[in-house]
Amino acid sequence: MNDELRxxxxxxxxxxDIDGIVGLKEMHGxxxxxxxxxxxxxxxxxxDSRYPVASVVRLLLxxxxxxxxxxxxxGCEERSLIELAKNHQxxxxxxxxxxxxxxxxxxxxxxxxxxxxxxLMVGTALENWTRDTYDTYRQMSGEEKxxxxxxxxxxxxxxxGCRNACPVCFCKECELENPLWVKRGRLxxxxxxYHLIRAFHVAGKCIGCGECEKACPTGIPLMxxxxxxREDLEELFGYMAGRSLDEQNPVITKEEYE
Amino acid sequence: MKYEAVLTxxxxxxxxxxxxxxxxxxxxxxxxxxxxxxxxxxKLCIKGWNAIDFVNSPDRLTSPLxxxxxxxxxxxxxxxxxxxxxxxxxxxxxxGPSAFGLLSSAKTTNEENYLMQKFARSVIVTNNVDHCARxxxxxxxxxxxxxxxxxxxxxxxxxxEDADCILITGSNTTEQHxxxxxxxxxxxxxxARIILVDxxxxxxxxxxxxxxxxxxxxxxxxxxxIMNVIINEGLADExxxxxxxxxxxxxxxxxxxYTPEHVEEITGIPRNDLIDAARMFANAESASIIxxxxxxxxxxxxxxxxxxxxxxxxxxxxGKASTGVNPLRGQNNVQGAxxxxxxxxxxxxxxxVTDPASREKFxxxxxxxxxxxxxxxxxxxxxxxxxADGRIKCMYIMGENPMISDPDISHVRExxxxxxxxVVQDIFLTETAEIADVxxxxxxxxxxxxxxxxxxxxxxxVRKAIEPIGSSKPDWVIISELARSMGSDQFDYESxxxxxxxxxxxxxxxxGISYQRLDERGYLQWPCPTPDHDGTxxxxxGEFKRGKGHFFAVPYRPPAELPDDKYPFTLTTGRILFxxxxxxxxxxSGPLNKEVPTGYVEIHPADAAKLGxxxxxxxxxxxxxxxxxxxxxxxxxxxxETVFIPFHFKECAANLLTNPALDPIxxxxxxxxxxxxxEAIV
Ligand code: SF4
Ligand code: SF4
Ligand code: SF4
Numbered sequence: 030m031n032d033e034l035r036x037x038x039x040x041x042x043x044x045x046d047i048d049g050i051v052g053l054k055e056m057h058g059x060x061x062x063x064x065x066x067x068x069x070x071x072x073x074x075x076x077d078s079r080y081p082v083a084s085v086v087r088l089l090l091x092x093x094x095x096x097x098x099x100x101x102x103x104g105c106e107e108r109s110l111i112e113l114a115k116n117h118q119x120x121x122x123x124x125x126x127x128x129x130x131x132x133x134x135x136x137x138x139x140x141x142x143x144x145x146x147x148x149l150m151v152g153t154a155l156e157n158w159t160r161d162t163y164d165t166y167r168q169m170s171g172e173e174k175x176x177x178x179x180x181x182x183x184x185x186x187x188x189x190g191c192r193n194a195c196p197v198c199f200c201k202e203c204e205l206e207n208p209l210w211v212k213r214g215r216l217x218x219x220x221x222x223y224h225l226i227r228a229f230h231v232a233g234k235c236i237g238c239g240e241c242e243k244a245c246p247t248g249i250p251l252m253x254x255x256x257x258x259r260e261d262l263e264e265l266f267g268y269m270a271g272r273s274l275d276e277q278n279p280v281i282t283k284e285e286y287e
Numbered sequence: 288m289k290y291e292a293v294l295t296x297x298x299x300x301x302x303x304x305x306x307x308x309x310x311x312x313x314x315x316x317x318x319x320x321x322x323x324x325x326x327x328x329x330k331l332c333i334k335g336w337n338a339i340d341f342v343n344s345p346d347r348l349t350s351p352l353x354x355x356x357x358x359x360x361x362x363x364x365x366x367x368x369x370x371x372x373x374x375x376x377x378x379x380x381x382x383g384p385s386a387f388g389l390l391s392s393a394k395t396t397n398e399e400n401y402l403m404q405k406f407a408r409s410v411i412v413t414n415n416v417d418h419c420a421r422x423x424x425x426x427x428x429x430x431x432x433x434x435x436x437x438x439x440x441x442x443x444x445x446x447x448e449d450a451d452c453i454l455i456t457g458s459n460t461t462e463q464h465x466x467x468x469x470x471x472x473x474x475x476x477x478x479a480r481i482i483l484v485d486x487x488x489x490x491x492x493x494x495x496x497x498x499x500x501x502x503x504x505x506x507x508x509x510x511x512x513i514m515n516v517i518i519n520e521g522l523a524d525e526x527x528x529x530x531x532x533x534x535x536x537x538x539x540x541x542x543x544x545y546t547p548e549h550v551e552e553i554t555g556i557p558r559n560d561l562i563d564a565a566r567m568f569a570n571a572e573s574a575s576i577i578x579x580x581x582x583x584x585x586x587x588x589x590x591x592x593x594x595x596x597x598x599x600x601x602x603x604x605x606g607k608a609s610t611g612v613n614p615l616r617g618q619n620n621v622q623g624a625x626x627x628x629x630x631x632x633x634x635x636x637x638x639x640v641t642d643p644a645s646r647e648k649f650x651x652x653x654x655x656x657x658x659x660x661x662x663x664x665x666x667x668x669x670x671x672x673x674x675a676d677g678r679i680k681c682m683y684i685m686g687e688n689p690m691i692s693d694p695d696i697s698h699v700r701e702x703x704x705x706x707x708x709x710v711v712q713d714i715f716l717t718e719t720a721e722i723a724d725v726x727x728x729x730x731x732x733x734x735x736x737x738x739x740x741x742x743x744x745x746x747x748x749v750r751k752a753i754e755p756i757g758s759s760k761p762d763w764v765i766i767s768e769l770a771r772s773m774g775s776d777q778f779d780y781e782s783x784x785x786x787x788x789x790x791x792x793x794x795x796x797x798x799g800i801s802y803q804r805l806d807e808r809g810y811l812q813w814p815c816p817t818p819d820h821d822g823t824x825x826x827x828x829g830e831f832k833r834g835k836g837h838f839f840a841v842p843y844r845p846p847a848e849l850p851d852d853k854y855p856f857t858l859t860t861g862r863i864l865f866x867x868x869x870x871x872x873x874x875x876s877g878p879l880n881k882e883v884p885t886g887y888v889e890i891h892p893a894d895a896a897k898l899g900x901x902x903x904x905x906x907x908x909x910x911x912x913x914x915x916x917x918x919x920x921x922x923x924x925x926x927x928e929t930v931f932i933p934f935h936f937k938e939c940a941a942n943l944l945t946n947p948a949l950d951p952i953x954x955x956x957x958x959x960x961x962x963x964x965x966e967a968i969v
Contacts, residue, residue, distance in 0.1 A: 049288070057294060057806050059323040061307055064290035079322045079329075085290070085309070092311050093288045183493045184472055186465050187864070188333045189878075194320070206881065214883035216462065216490055216864055244320060246330035246469045247461075248476065 030076045034151045037127060038071055041099045047125060051085050052101035053077050064089065078135045081240050083109040083196040090119055099125040107146035108236035108271025109196035115274060118199050133158050139239050140256060163253055182224055184247035185217040191251055192227060194244035197234040204230060232258050233280035236271035288312065293752040294321060296739045298394065298732040299334040299867050301616035302326055302466040303741020308339055308733060308752045315339045315733055315753050326444055332465035333865060339733060340876035346715050348728035349757020359726065367725055368772040374708045375773060378681045384413040388670040388679045391418040391629035392686030393618035396737025396749055398786040399762040400627040401635060403685055406766050409653040410773050414640050414664030418629045419687055420621045421667040425953035426583040427614040428625060430592025436833025441611030442575065442825040443743040448473040450609040452571030456484040457581015461491055462864035464615045480571065482564050484509065485581065487931060488924045497564045500926055503859050504846030504960040505554040507587055509561065510594035512550030514542050514601055516565035524603030532600050533835040541840035553843060569602050573609040584958040586847045588950040593839040600836045606827040616742040623740035626796060631664030636794035652793045653777050666954045668947060675702040683710045685762060686729065690718035691869035691937055694947040694956040695912050712765060715871050718937060728759035735761035736783045744812045748805050846960040847948035854910060854962035857929045860945060866935040886936035887920040894928065895921040900967045910963045913943035930965065
C-alpha cells in the first residue's frame with residue numbers, strides 16, 4: 030500500500046497548484062507527521078493509522094494561510110477536516126484530499142463508524158465490519174453508570190491530553206481552564222464537571238476518532254463517551270459530525286452564541 | 288514553509304517520555320506525543336505537553352553577565368572566559384584545587400555531566416564535584432550498592448504493569464511520575480493488588496487495596512514489621528535466601544524485635560493492617576517495590592533503602608521481570624548525572640576514585656600530567672558548609688539552584704555570599720545566579736544534541752530542534768571553551784556524539800552505547816558493555832552484581848527532630864504535579880503556573896478548626912530555622928498533626944524551614960520530617 034500511496038503522492042506533488050503534502054514518514058524507527066515538498070522525500074512516506082494530520086494542517090495554515098495543501102487522509106481525518114471547515118477553521122477548497130482506506134484491524138481498534146474517506150484514492154473501502162455497540166454499558170442502571178464514571182474519572186491526571194489530542198478542539202480560550210467551572214490545581218479535577226465540559230464542548234463536532242482515549246495516561250474509556258454521544262445525536266437529530274459540509278450542528282455551544 | 292517533527296526526550300521527570308516537538312520555520316510550536324515510544328506510548332502528563340513553553344520565556348538569559356556592583360552588565364563570551372580563567376587560576380595558585388567546588392546538573396545531558404566532572408578532575412584537579420542527586424537519591428545509590436552492588440532501579444517501567452502486587456511508598460507516583468502511574472493503573476485493571484504506604488491520602492489511595500498511613504520518619508519500623516510477619520508466617524522465600532543472599536541470620540535477629548504490636552506503637556499503623564499487607568506482598572507471584580523521596584530524604588535514608596532491599600530479597604522478588612526495588616528518580620537526567628560521575632567519590636560508571644587503577648585509567652584517558660586526588664571530594668551540603676567557613680573559595684555551578692532546593696536556605700545564602708568567586712551557568716537568572724560574579728547563558732534542551740538517562744537506566748537521545756536563543760550556548764560547548772581557555776587540549780569535540788564515544792571508551796556501563804545505535808533502536812538500557820549488547824531490562828538476574836545479595840540488620844532510629852510543645856506539628860515537604868523542583872522552568876510555563884500560581888500548606892480540618900484557620904487563609908509556619916507566611920489548604924489529604932508544603936515556591940520556600948540534619952552515610956538531608964508550629968495570621 031505504501032508504494033501505491035507514494036505513486037499517487039508523486040503525481041499530486043508534481044501539480045502546479047500544490048505547495049506540499051501533509052502525510053506521515055518513517056525515520057529512526059518511528060512514524061511521524063511530515064510536510065512533503067520535494068519528490069526526494071517521498072520514499073519515506075508511509076501509510077500508518079497513528080497520527081492525526083488534521084492538527085498539522087491547522088498548524089501549517091496558521092503560519093502560511095495561503096498554502097495549497099494536499100493531505101493524506103483516513104476516514105476520520107477527512108471527517109475532521111470537514112468539521113474544521115464547518116467551524117471556519119480552514120478553507121477546505123484549498124485542500125486536496127488523498128484518501129486512504131483502513132483495514133479491518135484498524136477499524137476494529139478504533140470502533141470506527143466509516144473507515145474510509147469519501148475521496149478515496151488508495152486502498153479498498155471496507156463496507157462490512159462489526160462495531161461494538163456498548164451493550165454492557167447500556168445495560169447498567171443510572172446508579173451503576175455514575176459509579177462507573179466516578180471510579181474512572183478519579184484516576185484523571187488533568188493532563189488536558191484528551192483536549193490537546195482532539196482534532197476538533199480549537200478554541201483559543203478553553204473552558205476547561207476557566208476557574209469559574211473547574212478549580213485550578215486540584216487532582217483529580219472536580220468530578221464530573223471537567224469531563225462533562227469537554228464532552229459537551231465537542232458534541233456535534235466529535236468525529237469519533239478516539240484520539241482522546243489514546244492520549245489518556247490513565248486509561249479512562251473516553252471513546253465510549255464519544256461514541257455514545259455521537260450515536261445519540263444521530264438517533265435524535267439524524268446528525269453525524271464530519272459526514273458532510275452541509276449538516277448543521279444541532280448542539281449549540283458557547284462560541285456560536287457569541 | 289519548513290515543518291519538522293523532532294523526536295526528543297522530556298526535560299522534566301525521570302520517566303523519560305520521548306515525544307515530537309513540531310518546529311515550523313525554526314520555531315518550536317507544539318508537543319506531539321510519540322505513539323511508538325515504549326515509555327509514554329503516546330500519552331503525556333501536563334508538564335510534557337507544555338515542555339516547550341519555558342524555552343521562549345522572555346526571561347531567558349541571552350548574554351554572559353559580569354557583576355558590576357549591585358547589578359550585572361552584559362559581556363562578550365571572550366570577556367567572561369578570560370575573567371573566569373584568570374580568577375580560577377589565581378585561586379588555584381593561592382588556595383589550591385581543594386578550594387573549588389563544582390556543581391553539575393541533573394537537568395543537563397550525559398555528555399555535559401561527563402564534561403563537568405572531567406573539568407573538575409582534570410582541569411581544576413579536584414574531586415569536589417556533586418549535584419542535586421545528593422538531595423534526592425544519594426541514599427538509594429549508597430543503600431542499593433551496598434545490598435546488591437548497583438545503585439539503580441532494578442527493573443523497567445513497562446514491567447510495572449505486569450506485577451501481581453505493587454508496594455508504593457514515599458512516591459506520589461501519579462503526580463511525580465505520571466507515566467509510571469499509568470502502569471500502576473493498568474496493573475490494577477489487570478487485577479494486581481496495590482499496597483500504598485504513605486502518611487498522606489494521595490491520589491493512588493483511591494485504588495489501593497491497603498493504605499497504611501505511617502507517622503513520618505518511621506519507615507524502618509513498618510518495613511521490619513512486615514518482614515517480621517512474613518517470617519513468622521513462613522512466607523519467606525527460603526530457597527532464594529539460601530542460594531542468593533548472605534548475612535540473613537544477623538538480619539533475622541534484628542527483625543524479630545518488630546512485632547506488629549511494637550510497630551503499631553512506633554508507626555501508628557494498626558497491627559492487623561500491617562499483617563494483611565505482609566501477606567498480600569509475600570503471597571504475590573511477582574511483587575514490585577516502588578519508592579521515591581519519601582524513603583530517601585531522611586537521616587535514616589540509607590537504612591530505609593536497605594530495608595526495602597531486605598524485603599525484596601526476603602520474598603525472592605529480585606532478578607525477575609515485574610519485581611525488584613524500584614527507586615523513581617526525580618529529574619529527567621539525575622540517573623545520568625550519577626552514571627557519568629558527577630559525584631565526589633566515583634568516576635563515570637561508578638568507578639571509585641579511591642581505586643588506583645581507575646585513577647590511572649582516567650589520568651591516562653585525559654592525558655593528564657597531574658594526579659587526581661585519591662580521596663573522595665565533598666558533597667553538596669558539605670561544600671556549602673565549608674564555603675560558609677571560608678575553606679571553599681570558589682564555586683562553579685551549572686544548572687542548579689541551591690538557593691531554593693537545599694535545606695535551610697538562609698545558611699546557603701550565607702555560604703554563597705562568603706565565596707571569593709561564584710560562576711553560575713543556567714538558562715535563567717535563578718535565585719542562585721542573582722548572587723554570582725559571572726553568569727553564563729546555557730541553551731535549553733530544545734537547542735542542543737545529547738542524551739538523557741531515564742529512571743529505568745534508559746539512555747535516550749535529546750535532539751536539537753531550534754537554534755540557541757540569543758547568544759546562549761549549549762553547556763557542552765561552554766565547558767569545552769572554558770577548559771580550552773584554561774589551557775587544556777583535551778576538550779576538542781566536534782559534537783556530543785564524539786563525547787559519547789569517549790564516555791564509551793572509559794565507562795564499561797555505557798561501553799556499547801553510540802548515537803548510531805540510539806538512532807536505530809530508540810534507547811539502550813545500561814549495563815550495555817559492548818556494541819553488540821542489547822542492554823539490560825532488569826538487573827541481578829541469576830546473580831547479584833556484587834555476588835550475593837547482602838541482608839542488613841537495620842534497627843529503627845527516630846527522625847532527627849520530633850514535635851514538642853513549642854513545635855507541635857510534623858512538617859513534611861514534597862512536589863506537586865504541576866510544578867518542577869525550584870520552579871525555574873515550570874513557573875515560567877503559562878499553563879502550569881495558571882494551575883498553581885503559589886505555594887500552600889496542607890492542614891487537616893481538625894487541626895485547622897483548633898487553630899481557627901479557614902481554607903485559603905494566610906498562616907505563619909515556623910521551625911527552629913525560619914518562618915514563612917503561606918496560604919492554608921484545609922484538606923484531609925494530610926493526617927492530623929502533620930502538614931505538607933510543596934517546595935517549589937520561593938515566596939513561601941519550604942526549605943527556609945527544613946532540617947539540614949544529614950544521613951551519616953549518604954549525607955542526604957532530612958527534608959521529609961521536621962517539627963513546626965502554625966498560627967493564623969490576623
Ligand atoms: S473521538 Fe475524542 S479526540 Fe476524536 S474528535 Fe471525538 S472527542 Fe475529539
Ligand atoms: S487525557 Fe485522561 S488524564 Fe488527561 S485530562 Fe483527559 S481524562 Fe484526564
Ligand atoms: S511523565 Fe515525566 S517525562 Fe513524561 S511527560 Fe510528564 S514530566 Fe515528562
